[in-house]
Amino acid sequence: MDSQTKHAVPDVALDRSFFDLLTGSHLRIVGRPLMPVDQGPRWLYEHAPFVLLAHDGGTDPTFVYANRTAQTLFEYDWNEFVGLPSRLSAELPDRAERQRLLDRVAAKSFIDDYSGIRIAKSGRRFRIERAVVWQLIDGTGVDRGQAAAFSSWTDVT
Template sequence: MEDLHPKSAGLATDLEFFKLLTGSFQRLVGKPLVPSEQGPDWLYRAAPFVVLAHNTDPDPLFVYANIAAQTRFGYTWDEFTKLPSRLSAEAPDRQERQRLLDAVARQGYIADYRGLRVTKSGKHFWVENGIVWQLVDEHGRTSGQAATFSSWTDV
């Protein structure tokens, strides 16, 4: 798969992107991201957990943010998919975030992640028990990284 381009609003419910998200999660983490009877529309619109993904640009941009992510961070799809992913953390927390992403690149995924994030309105929250993984297709090509979490603590 070629590098992902955030201008594609079609990624929200795109079947190939859904297969990349869920397939790489299954291969790396060893469990399903979504129930087997659910598809891309459910993950985008109805999933009770946050899923975000960014591409492999030098300053990665978000290419996917489900409705749960949009609600948690306060950005619309259009705003999210123009946003460098580093801006999900404030400047003092970006080094820690980058260390996490570097570790994910080396190891494939990180589970039980906890990190401080910031919403569009400037409110802070701790991601609790997050999983961050490489978006790697079945041929070993990397297209970015993704994260999921279902619990957080407002600061």
């Protein structure tokens, strides 16, 4: 893979309707903007200083979005991340706790105080702190999954 291909921005990362789903649902549900209003999809994907992940609403949800900050932290590129079952972002013993989080978000529409242990592709463990997790509900009220944003994490030994 040449360096141009490796750093190409996937079409869905710049998709305006998905961007509107991420930012619009965050504003409606959480009550504040996800990002500066003068920025767009490219900034969110390439330059946002926070992790942004989203998974679909399936019975075994899979990631449908991971910005570059998320890819760096979790050590997966776009093609590895998208389609990966989101449960694999937590080690087996931590998956029940992760499911409780997702159930809590589904019941309340969002939480803004989540902390938990996650695992990178290499096996490196890290604690995410003060994550906001919200339902991805589109403008017509259809639930399309969940998203998470956080900018604080520390490696765990």
